[in-house]
Amino acid sequence: MSGPGRHWDPFGRAIAPQRDAIKPPRNAIAFPAWLTPVLLVLAIGGIGWMIVAAVFLGGGEAVLVPAVLIGAAGGAVILVDTLGKGQQSRLYRYFRAAEALGWSYRIAPTYVQGAPGLAGTRKRRPGGGGAGGKQVPAFMAEALEKAEVSKREAGAAPGTPESELQAVYKAIPELFAPRPGQPVAMTIEAEFWGETEEAIPFWMGVREMEMNTTFAARELKTDHAGQTGDNGALLMMVAAYRLDRDTGIRATLLAEAIGDSRKDIKTESAEFNARYHIAARGTGSREDETAMAVLQALTPATQTTLLDLWDRYRMQAIIDGRVVHVSGYERINTRDPEILAQRLGAAAERFAAAATGFKRYVE
Amino acid sequence: MAEVMVLVVVLAVAAATLFVLTYNGLTAAQTRVVQGWSGIEVQLKRRHDLVPSLVTAVRSAMGHEDAMLAIVTESRERAMGALADGDTGEIARQEAELTGALHKLIAYSESFPEIKATGNIETFQRQVEETEDQIAAARRLYNGNVQDLNRRILGIPGNLIAPMAGIGTARSFELDPAEARAVYAVPDVDLEGARGAAARISHGDRS
Numbered sequence A: 001m002s003g004p005g006r007h008w009d010p011f012g013r014a015i016a017p018q019r020d021a022i023k024p025p026r027n028a029i030a031f032p033a034w035l036t037p038v039l040l041v042l043a044i045g046g047i048g049w050m051i052v053a054a055v056f057l058g059g060g061e062a063v064l065v066p067a068v069l070i071g072a073a074g075g076a077v078i079l080v081d082t083l084g085k086g087q088q089s090r091l092y093r094y095f096r097a098a099e100a101l102g103w104s105y106r107i108a109p110t111y112v113q114g115a116p117g118l119a120g121t122r123k124r125r126p127g128g129g130g131a132g133g134k135q136v137p138a139f140m141a142e143a144l145e146k147a148e149v150s151k152r153e154a155g156a157a158p159g160t161p162e163s164e165l166q167a168v169y170k171a172i173p174e175l176f177a178p179r180p181g182q183p184v185a186m187t188i189e190a191e192f193w194g195e196t197e198e199a200i201p202f203w204m205g206v207r208e209m210e211m212n213t214t215f216a217a218r219e220l221k222t223d224h225a226g227q228t229g230d231n232g233a234l235l236m237m238v239a240a241y242r243l244d245r246d247t248g249i250r251a252t253l254l255a256e257a258i259g260d261s262r263k264d265i266k267t268e269s270a271e272f273n274a275r276y277h278i279a280a281r282g283t284g285s286r287e288d289e290t291a292m293a294v295l296q297a298l299t300p301a302t303q304t305t306l307l308d309l310w311d312r313y314r315m316q317a318i319i320d321g322r323v324v325h326v327s328g329y330e331r332i333n334t335r336d337p338e339i340l341a342q343r344l345g346a347a348a349e350r351f352a353a354a355a356t357g358f359k360r361y362v363e
Numbered sequence B: 001m002a003e004v005m006v007l008v009v010v011l012a013v014a015a016a017t018l019f020v021l022t023y024n025g026l027t028a029a030q031t032r033v034v035q036g037w038s039g040i041e042v043q044l045k046r047r048h049d050l051v052p053s054l055v056t057a058v059r060s061a062m063g064h065e066d067a068m069l070a071i072v073t074e075s076r077e078r079a080m081g082a083l084a085d086g087d088t089g090e091i092a093r094q095e096a097e098l099t100g101a102l103h104k105l106i107a108y109s110e111s112f113p114e115i116k117a118t119g120n121i122e123t124f125q126r127q128v129e130e131t132e133d134q135i136a137a138a139r140r141l142y143n144g145n146v147q148d149l150n151r152r153i154l155g156i157p158g159n160l161i162a163p164m165a166g167i168g169t170a171r172s173f174e175l176d177p178a179e180a181r182a183v184y185a186v187p188d189v190d191l192e193g194a195r196g197a198a199a200r201i202s203h204g205d206r207s
Helices: A035-056 A060-083 A086-101 A138-153 A162-171 A270-275 A287-297 A300-313 A337-362 B002-062 B067-085 B088-111 B121-154 B158-165 B177-184 B195-202
Strands: A104-107 A190-195 A201-212 A231-242 A249-255 A276-282 A316-320 A323-332
Touching (some): A035 A201, A300 B121, B002 B121, B002 B158
Antiparallel strands (some): A104 A190, A231 A323, A249 A316
């Protein structure tokens, strides 16, 4: 929906130009970059230990020690993020990027019922656990509450209402769930509305996650800008823009799990079929009409552009009537806050341009 | 004896399964090469169909005949003939010539804003450029299919089964380096009274 003084929004929301003002974090404790990965390794090790204890040592008290270890490590991860003002730093980086690019910006609630993965939980609230929502342990609820306080102290406006974000997750769940090509579930931490250099209006949801590549393959230790380092950020992005024609289909172009599936729509390209699993449903009743509409959108140039974007961003896409939704991620191999802030804005801008790169070929 | 029979049957079933899977993989790859070629043909025909409209628009804007228009028209005729004959090498050559002729015509029309602004030249020009993008993309996809087929044929057990099935390697659709250079070189347009525009072209600024 768009109109005078409104941004175009793929989910039909009326969004007026706005930018949630975030203050730079103060009194943040600088923990060493390796601490969070070590705590996560401890937590994962604790899970393995607990399984072994439950299966081979008969459970009971033997499970208690690893359970405490998992709880302590998990709590410490949240504590490190809270005391290090990790969330506030991220929100401030998004704000800086939006300000530099002239985009609208709204922070999004991190924990939403219906969100994919672990974020699909609801905080324990006085008087009940929420309408059917899962409850989190008390220590986590406390840490989350601190994070909310930290967010308010940062001068953050109310941001996106939870119900709106639920609608976003419901509209394109395929782009948020973990799957081949998308290593972890994505939840939105900030929303942007803007225009590309070619004046194409777009919406974008982003989430920056900490990344450690100590044990990863060598090529993952250097990012696309040539920056090398074991600690950095994984910037996950999902974007949408409007086409000038109604394709009449809802086609999902997601990563193939293993090889080339037999149960999908095939294009003329072996490489494209090996990379993407294409499924579609159309407004018409005939399957061949739907397949024809998909192939009409997937012109040769659309396919080669998507292949290039797969190599660059692991881009997956949904063509839904008049709207194209895409998701992808970029590695930034540094924890330097200043470089990270600069690279984040540039990466989001490049992603928006890349995502709209095949618009004219689909049309 | 019974064990040997079981072993023979197991090996025979395994060999038959391998044969069927490889054969199916080869025929599927061969089909995709044919489909990929059809994709190129569709785009080439689309461009052939656009040329007369572009030529007519430029001619009517100029108000007189020009040798360049004749070259474009003749190049199109030869490209259509080559496509009908189906010789990929000849198609590549003729399409390269047509591309070169079209680029020169576009550069020519861009040198005269009054021509460019007339009729639908800009629209046709955009369509030609987009079709060329599609041709390049279709060629890339086709060549990918060719590589896939050839890799299957040259590897084991494809190299044993392909000759039995009568499936041979396919040729990529590519311009030789000299032709590619000629096609993508900036056209040398010498126009009286259009020195400024020609200078713009030689500097690669076509805005």
